[in-house]
């Protein structure tokens with residue numbers, strides 16, 4: 195089992211190498227603690243941080259932890275976990291292949307390259323759909339629409355692209371993002387699946403722990419209370435910026451919009467908030483909000499985790515509670531739980547009373 199397979203376990207060649215080694219997953223989950231621990235870590239880190247954690251040096255452990263992680267996700271059988279897990283695996287792969295490609299460019303060394311662009315394109319049958327040009331790439335519109343379907347941001351909309359001769363121009367960075375989407379789709383497509391009884395029994399403790407982690411994050415619970423005083427510091431700051439009419443970068447806009455949607459605000463209410471912005475465009479704001487809320491997309495987006503917020507510079511004014519939670523939603527839920535019911539006046543009602 196090669197390092198490449200462990201680094202990119204979703205590749206067909208990695209799956210084949212596991213098959214060729216005649217690995218019996220039932221025996222692995224019963225006898226190989228290292229593999230099971232790493233698999234559980236993959237899922238927990240995916241859930242909490244949007245990545246898959248530190249890889250093990252031993253290629254066998256690292257590679258086998260991938261099919262076992264998929265088994266765990268299947269056994270938990272929660273849509274939100276499947277989505278988060280697939281996104282995290284794809285994000286990790288993206289970090290790795292962008293690093294691999296940079297290595298090739300800077301060091302001109304084929305040996306240091308884990309995966310090249312051609313191999314990735316071939317993996318997803320995209321060789322003939324992507325054409326290199328002098329100033330970037332052109333992607334067949336059909337392939338583009340499939341790959342960009344779940345990407346948030348105006349720049350991915352076909353109307354904002356110089357479509358010509360059935361091809362969409364993209365730059366290098368955008369092509370890599372589309373490849374990340376291809377990986378995410380492959381990972382998500384096959385999940386969840388039926389797991390044989392013997393394997394399920396051996397993994398009961400791990401499945402229980404993942405269910406607990408999901409419950410702690412409470413991503414599946416319905417919240418319908420908007421009390422900005424109890425918002426996490428990051429979301430308070432972003433909401434302030436929105437209300438001051440400041441222009442937010444995409445990632446910040448996504449963060450506050452998905453947060454407000456997750457705590458029960460409807461599209462009209464969110465769109466109203468953005469009206470103060472001098473460059474407000476109702477149609478675009480409504481489109482983006484509907485997309486995030488899952489009205490016009492296959493996915494109802496969750497707000498980013500604290501780790502992601504930090505990486506984008508959106509984590510500001512951290513307080514004590516921030517040290518104990520992995521997610522802005524967990525922060526808000528904790529504050530709601532701790533608050534006196536009498537103090538929970540919903541902002542939407544207060545605004546309606548003022549009007």
Ligand code: SF4
Nearest residue numbers: 426428500503509516
């Ligand atoms: S730690 Fe998390 S909840 Fe706190 S400010 Fe940063 S991103 Fe927000």
